[in-house]
Amino acid sequence: MEVYNDYFGQFGGRYVAENLRGPLDQLEIHFRNAMSDSDFLKEISDFGKEYIGRPTPLLFAENASRAMGGGDIYIKLEGLANTGAHKINNAAGQAILAKKMGKTRIIAETGAGQHGVATAAVCARLGLKCRIYMGSEDIKRQRPNVFLMEMFGAEVFPVDSGSRTLKDAVNEALRDWASTSDETHYLIGSALGPSPYPDMVREFQSVIGKEVLMEGEKRSLNVKAMVACVGGGSNAIGFFEPFIENETPRLIGAEAGGLGPEEGKHAARMTGKGKTGIIQGYKSKFLYDKDGQIVKTHSISAGLDYPGIGPQLAYLGTTGRVEFTEVNDEEALEALRFFALNEGIIFALESAHAGAAGLKIASEYSPGEAVIINMSGRGDKDIFITAKALQKDKWFEFLNEETANG
């Protein structure tokens, strides 16, 4: 597909006040030029091999497949990338581009902290100043990631406005950028926001899908379906990218069903509850009330707990090319346990939503037909949430012990 699209059907666009318009127009020009510059592309590819650990493996989950008795389940182990998730592909691409543009400072938003950690790491590696905006609520919930970002020399800036979570961190980063864009690049972590971000993030994440395509061909897999979790949607759009313009395989996005269908209990935008809106600079499907105000969302996984979805995925959902399904908190935890026991792999809670959906889909197929799940991140980061959910007493005993000894 085209490197730069701006709109995807009716979704996308650059709906920003004039103060952000100049920086975005500039970024578009540099991005388009860079994507046809072979030196730039080689630098990204080398960085991927040497620092990120690419290509990441494609695992045949033989035990899981046998246990389910349906199609062959494969797992793209994207969580083995340096810093533990796919986020670093985009962080590296944008940071290298920013350096090429002569920028010396990077700002980014983070919710759970994965994008913040990836950005801080890349900035340390590339010698760029780095500030991460993070809601003060999220800082409380994600202390280990704050620690890592600070280890990498980044400044973690608490955001106290609005709901003090991811969307507010985005607002604050946009404000910073509006007055500092001469020396600063705003490194958005998901395939959303005003153009050219959705295009740019997809391109930098498409390495995931390209590796799957190549590996699938090498092993002559009969791929029937590919499954990814969708918060903003950066892992999904990158994983799907080489297949979007084909009619097969089926592409499936798993959204956070949270605790149930009531308002505020989930973050499912594509399965009937989201409405077309314009928020944070782009037109897409969002969860908002009758007056246009963003509503609260919930998911056990912080990375899926966001009221909007990338515009290209919103478009592909309306055309039917990407099917959307909901996975609730309980099902995600169940999938986490299942893959740990059967394959020795700990999914990130976000990716466990894809895991759960993938297990369901696989049951529709037979051996010899492949279903590929993108494990966008590994689950080490979630230990404070998963251990509490799965082994509450022992975990609290440990924490109390640690505190007492500290």
Added chain:
Amino acid sequence: MAKKKLMTHLVAGYPTLEESEKIALAMVSGGSAYLEIQFPFSDPIADGPLIQGACTEAISSGFTQDQGFSLIERLAEKTDVPLFIMTYANLVMAMGIQSFVQRSKDSGAAGLIIPDLPYDYDEGLYKICSEMNMPVIPVLVQGIADDRLDKILKLEPEYIYAAIRKGITGQKSSIDKSTIDFLDKISRSGIKVLAGFGIRERDQVNLLSPHIHSSVIGSALVEIIKNSIESEEDCSENVRKFVLDLSGSC
């Protein structure tokens, strides 16, 4: 000294709906020539933390668009000062552009300021407003590319809102020659320039006024309201005095 034209800003529903009506009328009695009435949105990316804070409070105490329009209606009955509605795209989208413009018109608003619907990503706002005879006020920023500025001037809007500092509302702006040149260029086109972002002192108003139609006072007023609430003083009276002083009406 001659009276200076001011457009003063308030957040509808902040601190309460009733108080915001009193504050609006206090601004008029202090000498405001225009009122910019912001319908609060949960994610106001072109505003600074002060105004966002006021918006968050107004929403959590139950602000609705219906209340916003009824506020405009009541104010339109009580004053002849033009009332501009400022808000963000999603409030307009939620209601539908046509309905939003119609309700603005019915309630007596004199214009719309929607910073995240610029002329080239406007969802048809400019066309609909022109058909319905409702002015849209484009928001420009100092440093805007020349070709964009020219395109906006060609639209021949009645008013242009010019932000004289890059970035977001809430900090004091310094006004130098490049600012004045920028404002003069727009004013020469005959379009009425409303210039704001970081205006909070009489010196700034005096310096700007020969070059523009009206100064815009935003965050400074929200700050006065916030401080008045905290020190349990009369918000409206403090607002009136501040506006009176800036406009030179006293």
